[in-house]
Amino acid sequence: MTTTTLTVPDISCAHCKQSIEGAVSALPGVRSVEVDIEPKTVTLEYDEAEVDLGQIVRAIEEVGYDVPGHV
Numbered sequence: 436m437t438t439t440t441l442t443v444p445d446i447s448c449a450h451c452k453q454s455i456e457g458a459v460s461a462l463p464g465v466r467s468v469e470v471d472i473e474p475k476t477v478t479l480e481y482d483e484a485e486v487d488l489g490q491i492v493r494a495i496e497e498v499g500y501d502v503p504g505h506v
């Protein structure tokens with residue numbers, strides 16, 4: 436199990452929290468996802484055998500949020 440925290444500067448409100456948590460938790464292999472509106476972070480726990488960080492970053496980008504430093 437891998438735990439990581441991403442910084443997503445465009446997170447600003449409960450709607451952002453809800454859409455990111457919804458998109459990321461739908462991925463297989465993601466055990467937990469928690470968005471903190473302040474300080475704009477996404478804390479993840481996931482199984483690297485089932486999902487990689489790139490897929491998680493893409494899921495966040497697909498709902499409209501850039502993840503700087505991760506392409």
Ligand SMILES: [Cu+2]
Binds near residue numbers: 446447450
């Ligand atoms: Cu928002």
